[in-house]
Amino acid sequence: MNTLEAIKALPKVELHVHTLGSLQPSTLLSIIKEDGINSPYRTIEDIIQRFQFTDFTQFIEVYAEIVGYISDEKHFEPIIFDMLKKCSECNTHYVEASFSPRDHLQHNLEFSRMVDAINKGIDRARKTFGIETNIRIDLVRNSTQDEAMEVLDYIAKNPHNIVSVDIGGNEGKFPPKPFAEVYERAHKMGLHLVAHAGEAAGPQSIWDAIQFLKVERIGHGVTARNDPKLIEYLKEKQICLEMSPIGNLRTGVVKSIQDHPIREFYDKGLLVTVNSDDPSLFHTDLNNEYIQIHEHLGFSILELFQLSMNGIETAFIDEVSKTELRESFSSEYRQIMDQLE
């Protein structure tokens, strides 16, 4: 086994991956055809072409367009199954799949039916690939407080496999503070708390997510690099940063992989993890993320394995499951190292 094969074989955890951002062009085309939806796309290549963009605003536009094509709750079953199939191809054992119901409620889909379809896909993937998956709900920061509260009402009625809330969306225009009450209620409901922050906005956005939303993990957190006090704080409190180097490159958050702060954060002792975010839109997967930071940021196989272990550390699962995962990851790691040439 050579180094690249060893990296691919490493056991992995995926804590930050968007269900719709994982939508395969082929799955989208079949949905469009099946539902007889009017679209400019005739071939898979047309869709691949559309999945190219150079900045964050454009990315949000493409994402909104995809949302518009999902016209039936049942489509979430194959969407999540296909996503988890891709995850298992990277030897990912545990996934927290991000789902943004608000986007689809606007198109008159029902929350419970969507979650049921997602759970069907999760069950089928568990049986087929042995992969464990929980759901994190993205309340979408562009929503009003009432809209976010409505989603919490829905979660209360159908909480199956839902472990946390998050806010994604347009970070530059919609700061965290108005979601304080929503997060307080989510916490009381027993949900874990995460927010996208420090991706499209500066370090203040991260501070606000910590202060007002009391988050346990930060999605991205790239711009923490501009604030030494924040770096110290994140280290001291061991607040996890769910980092996605390739996604940050595609949306122009970093100029190059070499410019990504994950190396600096790791070396300073921050609790960082690697994730694929929107793998289909960013033309990446977890294997590619690991390989890129190995090649361009010098992460050794042991360090990459440590990133996988960080994922277990901060996963929203019980201690028994964590112990089991740690043991199986360590044994897989030893086998890989034994086979490494």
Ligand SMILES: [Zn+2]
């Ligand atoms: Zn994200």
